[in-house]
Amino acid sequence: MSELANIVLHAGRAGVELALFVLLPVMVVMLSVMRLLEAKGILDKLVAIVGPLLRPFGLPGLGVFAMIQILFVSFAAPMATLAMMDKGGSPRRHIAATLAMVLGMAQANVVFPMAALGLNAPVVMAVSTLCGLIGAGLTYHIFARNLPERDDDNPMVVKHKDADGPKGVLDVINKAGAEALKIAVGAIPMLVLALVFVALMRATGLMGLLEHLFTPLLASLDLPSSVIMGTITKYIAGGTAMMGVTKDFLDQGLLSVTEFNRLAGFWIHPYDVAGVAVLISAGPRVAGVLKPALLGAGVAILLRTLAHGYLF
Template sequence: MSEFAEIILRSGKAGVELAFFVFLPVMVVMLTFMRLLEAKGGLEWLTTRLSPLLRPFGLPDLGIFALIQILFVSFAAPVATLAIMDRSGTSSRHIAASLAMVLACAQANVVFPMSAVGLNGLATILISAICAVLGATATYYLFARRLSDQEQLPEPKPEHPLADDTLSVLTVINRAGREAIEISVGAVPMLILALLLVNLLRSAGAVDLLEPLLAPVFSLFDLPPAALLPIVTKFIAGGTAMMGVTMEFVQSDLITLSGLNRLAGFMIHPFDIVGIAILISAGPRVAAVLRPALYGAVLAITLRAVLHGLIF
């Protein structure tokens, strides 16, 4: 019993330290920057400029906005944008392409904290953006080709606060700080439980039993056997939980930096049970196009995994 309590305390300490000493500072800085850029009209300006380039790839204006949100805010940020698309006249075909893109993208709330321990964040963002757009294209022109592409109403623009004076700038900064704190606090339970699960499996000898069995598969892809637990954690508990386990393994030298970067293309995205459930909660029209979006996301993630394996 005392050993179990010690594991709980050790997992709790690691989860809290990760959330408040790594996750929180990064999210405060990134969210403040992005919210100020949004309030100043920078994101709308960028979306307008990118629209003519990305529209042929099956992405509407709001889809481009969702791409920027997941790459530089968090995986949950596009939910509001998908909800606007769900309620507006955006075609089902465009919604499917946008959802596939979001599912295949590297989320900022994992990329930036993990960059602190050796992840090549810039390469991860660029590769994921390119592959996610290709996944959206495949969804729009192939997997969702039977869905309607007729827009019923002009596509709306997302609403955002303005920052025209010092007071409003401070308001945006404080709001971004509160949002970062809420995200970090919300991540604590999942981080602690994920680390607890990992520590219990390691203490019970389950990891030592499975790693030799799966070693040939992992060696085929030049991955360390220790990658088993982060992968399992990712697809069951989500990206934040995976981040906690992976960062602990990197700091313990169970996963090398090159191994971390090879795994990034396969593991850093919202394509998991938790991520899919949150994203399709945006609305019934979003949930209705999940199947073709999943096909496009699988294609994009496969491309990401191959590219990361070749580059790193």
């Protein structure tokens, strides 16, 4: 019983430290910058410029905004944009392409905190953007080509906070900080549970059994056995939980920074049970295009995995 208590206490301390001392500061800065750019209308101008260039990939203006949100805010941020597309009568093929892109791209709430631990954020984001666009294009032109479309006259306009004057700027920053705190605190339970899960698998010998079974395959790929636990955690509990486990592996020397960069394309994205559940809750029309979106996102993640294996 004392051993279990020690496991829980160690996991709790590690989870809280990661959330409050790594995730929170990064998210405060990134969210403040993003919200100020939104309030000043700079992002709207960027969407207007980039939007026409991404039309061949099946992405509308709001789809471009969703791309910016997942790259610079968090995996859950595009949910609001997807909800607007759901209710605003956006064609289902456009919704499918946007969802595929979001599911196949790297989320900021993992990329930026892990950059402090050695992740090559610029490469991750560049590869993520390129492969996400390919996944969106394949979804729009192939996987979702038979989806029915529905349009209506509802305007799809993104409403932003006003940042005119010192008070407006301060209000935007304060709200961004509160949003970042909510994200960080909300991540603590999953981080702690994931770390407890990993520790229990080690203590019961299940980790050793899995490592024994998959060692030949991992050896052929020049990867450590810790990949098994990281992959299980990521696809069941999500990217934030994977981040906690990965930090633990890095601290213990069970995973090198180079190996983590090689695995970034396979690990860093919201294509997991938790991520999919959050994103499809944006609306019934979003949930209805999940199947083709998963196919497109799967191609994007495969391409990202191969690209990172080649680059690192």
